[in-house]
Amino acid sequence: MEKQLVDKIDEAAGTRGRSEFVRLAVIAALEGRNRLALIRSTRGSISSVGHDWDEDPARWVRSQRRGDDRRIG
16 A cells, blocks of 8 residues: 555554554445445336326325324424
């Protein structure tokens, strides 16, 4: 890695925290890639027409909120 990058990592990670910082960054990056792959895999799985909300999405959302007994207000 470039020295500038290592210096920034050290600044962010603190004393003797570089390895853990890098470990957590790698985990976050891998989870992000996996999440994006999952999102992309759902593309086209829902029809673009024929929904209850097609005519007036805001009205549909309001009706869903009012129909939820767990919601307050």
